[in-house]
Amino acid sequence: MVIGVAGGFAAGAAVATATLACWQRHQQTRFSQKSHPREWAVWARVDRAQKGVVGRNAIRSLCYRFESDEHAEVLAKLLDPWSLDRITFQDFVNNFESVQMMRRAARLKLWHRCCGIGVAGNVAGHMAQAGEADEHGVATTPAAIFSYYMPPTPFVVQDKQADRQRLEHFPVTYAVISFPKIPGACKVQVEPEMGLYADIVYSADRSRVERLVPRRVAAFNDCSIRSLEGASKLSQKKNWGAGSKGISLRSFPIDSFAPGSFVDNLTLVSYVKRDMQVYQYSVNAPVRNYLLFHEPLLEWIVECINSQTDTDKWEEVFPRLKESDYPTSTxxxxxxxxxxxxGQQNYLQPADETVIMIYDERIFPDGPSSEELERQFNDLPAPEGIVTLHQTFI
Known part of the structure; x- marks a missing residue:
């Protein structure tokens, strides 16, 4: 009888163990990188040790990196309500709307009174590669500028998101690029660029922009739609809502944009990882080799802001600044x-990952090593002399 009871307990334990293992496998399938790619792209920045479990400090650190200290304790408690100091990917997925809310609020805070402008054709041959210019033409200056984000008019309440103008949808993220859900949109490409943060100084009567004062540089992804049915303006291919653009969280502070200053040491490069294979997407490009750079570029941008007209694929810019109540930075x-x-032959596919780097060639004369590149794809902290943007295409 004792043997029978013991055997029954053993059989029950075996069944329970098998059931638990089956449940765990089911949970791993339900909550994985494949099942939740958007959530995973953000989780990878939290679980840098790749243990599958993090504590509250990792969530606090995520908030601190976004300069969103006020959300740190609230979000940590929400993801770990029983104070176990144990947060899994499933917990993260179940509360991802709250994580997104923090990230959106932080991004908008960092972009308060800030607009987004792009320079088209500042590298010889790029416009032709992108299908936006005659490949036989030889450019000596950029083609024009365009807006990719203009903040909504402040102090005006808008009841519906749909009421916002196209360029008022905030497009910048840090972890993902969203495939455009615009009818007729296809062929999406990374556009690795240097992003320049500058103060905008207006004339006393605010009738024009007088100058731009450079403050920081960052790695920027001006992700673009190459084929969009019915698009007549370049900016239509630039902003399709959240997840259209990317910018590195870290940036280099600068106090000069003059020849011989720090910016002359910076080089831009990008890579794409597809099916675990890494490909170089753009050539190593010293930014001093832009067609226009230093103060002449800033002066040219100011001139375009003030005088560019609604012609061909280009649009006026200054009237949009006025409508946005004169943003103070860009x-x-x-x-x-x-x-x-x-890179020219391959457009982005779902699950592709991209890394855009700006590095100081004095520290990395041969560019980043393959080991350092792998570290950046794993969202590990970049060493001094590198700023990195890592995004996943969703």
Missing amino acids: WIALGAGEYTHW
């Missing part, structure tokens, strides 16, 4: 680098 995408052969 992130300017200074122009995309030249694609490698693989």
Whole structure:
């Protein structure tokens, strides 16, 4: 009888163990990188040790990196309500709306009274590679500028998101690029660029922009739709809502944009990881080799802001600044680098990952090593002399 009872307990334990293992496998399938790619792209920045479990400090650190200290304790308690100091990917997925709310609020705070402007054709041959210009033309200056974000008019309440103008939808993220859900949109490409943060100084009567005062540079992804049915303006291919653009969280502070200053040491490069294989997407490009750079570029941008007209694929810019109640700063995408052969031939696919780097060639004369590149794809902290943007295409 005792043997029978013991055997029954053993059989029951075996069944329970098998059931638990089956449940765990089911949970792993339900909550994985494949099942939740958007959530995973953000989780990877939290679980840098790749243990599958993090504590509250990791959530606090996520908030601190976004300069969103006020959300740190609230979000930590929400993801760990029983104070176990144990947060899994499933917990993260179940509360992802709250994580997104924090990230959106933080981004908008960092972009308060800030607009987005891009420089088109500031690298010889890029416009032709992108299908936006005659490949036989030889450019000596950029083609024009465009807006990719204009903040909504302040102090005006808008009841519906749909009421916002196209360029008022905030497009910048840090972890993902969202495939455009616009009818007729296809062929999406990374556009690796240097982003320049500058103060905007207006004339006393606010009838024009007088000058731009450069403050910081960052790695920027001016992701673009190459084929969009019915698009007549370049900006229509630039902002399709949240997840259209990307910018590195870290940036280099600068106090000069003059020849011989720190910016002359910076080089831009980008990579795409597809099916675990890493490909170089753009060539290593010293930013001093832009067609226009230093003060002449800033002066040219100011002139375009003030005088560019609604012609061909270009649009007026200053009237949009006025409608946005004169933003006080701007992130300017200074122009995309030249694609490698693989980069020119390959458009983004779901689950592709991209890394855009700006590095100091004095510290990395041969560029970043393959080991450092892998570290950046794993969202590990970048060393001094590198700023990195890592995004997943969803």
